[in-house]
Amino acid sequence: MEFFKIGRDIPFMRHAKVFNAISLITFVLAVFFLFTRGLHLSIEFTGGTLMEVSYSQSADLGKVRSTVASLGYTDVQVQNFGTARDVMIRLPAQKGVSTTQQSEQVMQTLRASDASVTLRRTEFVGPQIGDELAADGLKALAMVVVGIMIYLAFRFEWKFAVSAIIANLHDVVIILGFFAFFQWEFSLAVLAAVLAVLGYSVNESVVIFDRIRENFRRYRKMNTVQIIDNAITSTISRTIITHGSTQIMVLSMLLFGGPTLFYFALALTIGICFGIYSSVFVAAAVAMWLGLEREDLIKPTSRKDGQDPNDPNAGAVV
Amino acid sequence: MNRYPIWKYLVLAVTLVIAALYTLPNFFGEAPAVQVSSLKAMTKVDESTVGRVEEALKNAGVKAEEVVLDGNSVRARFDTPDNQLRAKDALQKALIPDPSNPTFIVALNLVSRSPTWLRSVHAMPMYLGLDLRGGVHFMLQVDMQAALTKRADSLAGDLRLALREKSLRYEDLVRDGNSVQMRLPDQATANAVERLLQEQFADLQARTSADGAKIRLVASIRPEALRKVQDQALKQNITTLHNRINELGVSEPVIQQQGIDRIVVQLPGVQDTAKAKDILGRTATLEMRLVDESAEARAAEIGGGLVPFNSERFIDREGRPIILKKRVELTGESLTDAQPGFDSQTQQPKVDLTVDAKGGRIMRDVSRENLKKRMAIVLFEKGKGEVLTAPVIQGELGNRFQISGSMSTVEANDLALLLRAGSLAAPMDIIEERTIGPSLGAENIAKGFNSVTWGFVAIVIFMAAYYMLFGLISGLALAVNLLLLVAVLSMLQATLTLPGMAAMALALGMAIDSNVLINERVREELRNGAAPQAAIHAGYERAWATILDSNITTLIAGLALLIFGSGPVRGFAVVHCIGIVTSMFSAVFFSRGLVNLWYGRQKKLKSVSIGTVWRPGASTKP
Numbered sequence: 042m043e044f045f046k047i048g049r050d051i052p053f054m055r056h057a058k059v060f061n062a063i064s065l066i067t068f069v070l071a072v073f074f075l076f077t078r079g080l081h082l083s084i085e086f087t088g089g090t091l092m093e094v095s096y097s098q099s100a101d102l103g104k105v106r107s108t109v110a111s112l113g114y115t116d117v118q119v120q121n122f123g124t125a126r127d128v129m130i131r132l133p134a135q136k137g138v139s140t141t142q143q144s145e146q147v148m149q150t151l152r153a154s155d156a157s158v159t160l161r162r163t164e165f166v167g168p169q170i171g172d173e174l175a176a177d178g179l180k181a182l183a184m185v186v187v188g189i190m191i192y193l194a195f196r197f198e199w200k201f202a203v204s205a206i207i208a209n210l211h212d213v214v215i216i217l218g219f220f221a222f223f224q225w226e227f228s229l230a231v232l233a234a235v236l237a238v239l240g241y242s243v244n245e246s247v248v249i250f251d252r253i254r255e256n257f258r259r260y261r262k263m264n265t266v267q268i269i270d271n272a273i274t275s276t277i278s279r280t281i282i283t284h285g286s287t288q289i290m291v292l293s294m295l296l297f298g299g300p301t302l303f304y305f306a307l308a309l310t311i312g313i314c315f316g317i318y319s320s321v322f323v324a325a326a327v328a329m330w331l332g333l334e335r336e337d338l339i340k341p342t343s344r345k346d347g348q349d350p351n352d353p354n355a356g357a358v359v
Numbered sequence: 360m361n362r363y364p365i366w367k368y369l370v371l372a373v374t375l376v377i378a379a380l381y382t383l384p385n386f387f388g389e390a391p392a393v394q395v396s397s398l399k400a401m402t403k404v405d406e407s408t409v410g411r412v413e414e415a416l417k418n419a420g421v422k423a424e425e426v427v428l429d430g431n432s433v434r435a436r437f438d439t440p441d442n443q444l445r446a447k448d449a450l451q452k453a454l455i456p457d458p459s460n461p462t463f464i465v466a467l468n469l470v471s472r473s474p475t476w477l478r479s480v481h482a483m484p485m486y487l488g489l490d491l492r493g494g495v496h497f498m499l500q501v502d503m504q505a506a507l508t509k510r511a512d513s514l515a516g517d518l519r520l521a522l523r524e525k526s527l528r529y530e531d532l533v534r535d536g537n538s539v540q541m542r543l544p545d546q547a548t549a550n551a552v553e554r555l556l557q558e559q560f561a562d563l564q565a566r567t568s569a570d571g572a573k574i575r576l577v578a579s580i581r582p583e584a585l586r587k588v589q590d591q592a593l594k595q596n597i598t599t600l601h602n603r604i605n606e607l608g609v610s611e612p613v614i615q616q617q618g619i620d621r622i623v624v625q626l627p628g629v630q631d632t633a634k635a636k637d638i639l640g641r642t643a644t645l646e647m648r649l650v651d652e653s654a655e656a657r658a659a660e661i662g663g664g665l666v667p668f669n670s671e672r673f674i675d676r677e678g679r680p681i682i683l684k685k686r687v688e689l690t691g692e693s694l695t696d697a698q699p700g701f702d703s704q705t706q707q708p709k710v711d712l713t714v715d716a717k718g719g720r721i722m723r724d725v726s727r728e729n730l731k732k733r734m735a736i737v738l739f740e741k742g743k744g745e746v747l748t749a750p751v752i753q754g755e756l757g758n759r760f761q762i763s764g765s766m767s768t769v770e771a772n773d774l775a776l777l778l779r780a781g782s783l784a785a786p787m788d789i790i791e792e793r794t795i796g797p798s799l800g801a802e803n804i805a806k807g808f809n810s811v812t813w814g815f816v817a818i819v820i821f822m823a824a825y826y827m828l829f830g831l832i833s834g835l836a837l838a839v840n841l842l843l844l845v846a847v848l849s850m851l852q853a854t855l856t857l858p859g860m861a862a863m864a865l866a867l868g869m870a871i872d873s874n875v876l877i878n879e880r881v882r883e884e885l886r887n888g889a890a891p892q893a894a895i896h897a898g899y900e901r902a903w904a905t906i907l908d909s910n911i912t913t914l915i916a917g918l919a920l921l922i923f924g925s926g927p928v929r930g931f932a933v934v935h936c937i938g939i940v941t942s943m944f945s946a947v948f949f950s951r952g953l954v955n956l957w958y959g960r961q962k963k964l965k966s967v968s969i970g971t972v973w974r975p976g977a978s979t980k981p
Binding site for chain 2: 043046093144159160161162163164165166167169170173174177178180181182184185188189192193196229230232233236237239240241243244247248251275276278279282283285286287288289290291292293294296297298299301302305306309
């Protein structure tokens with residue numbers, strides 16, 4: 042089997058402006074939704090109480106809502122969780138109220154109206170924890186970005202580092218934009234997925250950069266645009282197949298992982314799709330516009346020794 | 360060129376055998392068990408306890424699969440949960456004749472069914488997290504400011520006492536934040552006080568300044584002493600929590616310090632959160648204060664008039680108001696023991712109290728000065744004080760004294776318990792709580808397991824179809840990766856959670872990347888006209904640099920999560936990071952080994968089974 046029977050190099054860079062315009066529009070939309078709608082943060086970040094209860098028959102959400110509201114809680118969220126029999130109740134954090142007793146109080150009231158209800162899970166998070174988690178999340182993101190940039194700058198060249206980070210941060214923002222637009226719940230697990238996908242899709246850019254460097258050494262007569270086109274074309278089958286394989290796994294989580302892993306898998310799915318797009322269409326183009334040249338990657342020291350500049354091994358000397 | 364020396368194959372074989380050995384215990388599953396451990400330091404659990412357990416089980420007619428001594432506890436394994444429950448009842452009756460004074464904890468537990476020889480090489484199954492086995496998780500925050508304030512208060516009291524003993528004159532001695540302030544009449548007194556502080560109060564550092572004609576002295580707690588107070592408060596709270604949780608009879612509780620002021624408590628298998636919270640939340644501190652018996656205080660007590668300055672209004676256990684002086688004579692810290700008993704002369708129930716040396720000195724002075732006056736013991740819970748008892752001081756007291764009179768036996772028992780339990784150094788608040796039902800835990804295991812299995816199967820099928828033999832080898836490498844991952848997690852005795860299982864699935868999905876890279880590279884070499892052996896060689900060699908680069912960037916993300924993540928994210932990050940490392944071993948080293956084994960010996964290799972190697976009709980390469 043071979044999916045990619047590509048005869049000549051695809052002129053990706055000729056259309057770079059179009060691709061980057063698409064990126065930019067998606068990015069701006071994502072930022073727009075992030076600001077207008079905001080993220081629907083899970084109680085891990087906001088603080089509050091979360092209860093998952095299970096009924097023997099399909100649950101009447103309206104009744105559950107009114108029962109909980111009768112206890113005097115405002116802004117209660119009641120929704121199905123996984124199946125029609127499982128209900129998730131979210132109570133906001135209330136200052137000054139002994140939150141630890143909340144879940145029992147609610148359970149007693151629910152049991153009074155329908156004895157078949159069982160408590161499957163409760164989670165209470167104090168408001169002080171939420172702020173810390175948000176701060177830690179941002180710190181983790183910063184460490185990932187800085188760490189990857191340092192590594193890439195050290196391993197390749199700063200232009201690659203900058204373009205890889207631009208390309209992949211744009212993925213992160215787009216994932217967040219999706220979560221803001223659809224108001225999907227943004228939990229710690231989703232944050233973990235976002236960071237994992239950031240590290241993962243940088244891979245993609247790394248593979249292409251690797252090939253660009255190799256091409257600079259191998260094909261001395263090509264110009265930068267041709268080199269980049271050739272690098273992307275020759276790695277595209279690998280890009281699609283490995284992302285496809287990872288996506289198979291993520292799809293399996295999406296289907297079998299249940300509601301707990303659903304948004305985690307969803308964030309990964311979006312991240313993987315946009316990861317392909319940004320590494321193929323965005324990262325190399327940004328590097329090109331930053332003025333990437335052969336000399337950036339192949340140090341000209343070897344030429345001083347009077348070696349043939351067309352020697353294919355010349356670049357191997359670092 | 361595609362041959363491994365023998366030692367490389369040996370390394371591979373040994374690694375696989377060890378990995379298989381340590382993965383094995385996870386397949387045996389868990390059996391219901393009853394765990395007997397000691398509640399008191401005096402009762403030791405040893406071989407004789409094993410004998411008692413065996414005998415009690417025989418008498419009750421419950422057959423145990425195995426009874427073993429494991430560290431400080433005896434564990435009996437059963438075939439069904441029914442037998443487990445019956446055994447628990449039988450053991451409780453046999454080992455704890457007096458339920459009001461238990462010496463053992465009999466708790467339900469789960470133990471691995473893996474055979475003894477596996478356990479003897481420390482091959483143990485992964486520890487399942489609460490989200491997979493059910494239970495409760497609490498995070499408690501210790502109110503450190505309260506501990507510091509208390510320390511400063513008691514230092515202020517001690518200082519006052521010492522100044523009086525030395526007949527040094529002072530005015531307006533008050534606590535302000537973490538320091539004690541006073542005004543002194545002249546320089547000579549100030550010098551004397553500073554000397555006194557140096558000699559007797561190592562925790563305080565003094566600073567003097569002129570205040571009109573007088574001298575102002577601020578004695579603040581040294582930073583290292585502050586840290587010590589916090590450290591001790593946390594340790595004492597952890598100890599108290601241990602004792603309280605023992606009351607619950609939980610088999611493997613986790614009580615850990617987290618950060619400088621937090622304690623994590625995990626109680627696997629516990630479903631009754633109400634009781635657990637009640638016992639944990641009994642955050643109490645004790646204080647002994649004198650009852651204000653002035654006329655104004657009396658009036659305030661009866662009619663609700665103004666409470667005199669330097670006094671406070673409290674209520675006692677019957678709800679009656681009582682006015683106490685603000686000054687704290689003694690805190691729960693000084694109290695070392697409280698036991699119920701009977702007065703030998705009057706046969707009345709009493710509570711015997713023992714205080715430490717400093718407390719004894721204070722008690723002697725206070726009781727001598729306040730003979731026939733009332734001394735109240737106040738229990739502070741959640742910042743609200745309740746007067747437990749306010750007996751009249753009958754004589755000069757010392758290290759040991761008793762509270763007696765107008766008490767029933769039950770009340771005496773209660774009071775002793777309250778006094779003992781009140782020795783939390785600082786109040787705590789539950790700031791995070793998670794409860795997971797046991798059925799949900801089992802479901803989560805199934806969900807995580809299904810995700811990994813189906814994803815794995817789908818990837819292997821795809822790889823085999825697309826890359827033929829090389830795809831199959833990649834699939835095998837992926838299986839080895841899973842094996843190694845589980846083995847390392849089992850060796851580390853890491854806690855497996857649902858996010859951890861998700862990370863496992865993701866690690867497999869990402870690990871296949873390396874094999875795709877290699878296979879694509881080999882195909883490309885073939886496409887460019889390389890001989891099969893050379894293509895395999897070049898494919899592995901050239902892909903390696905790329906694999907290393909891409910794994911390192913992923914590892915950076917994993918480490919960031921590990922460092923800044925907490926709770927569920929940590930579990931994810933641990934598996935993620937280990938998965939990346941094991942994938943490098945399996946995808947490169949192991950798969951190359953298989954390829955070498957298959958193709959390496961064929962000198963005249965004509966073709967390799969790696970699927971279609973498509974060549975463009977006309978060369979377009981420059």
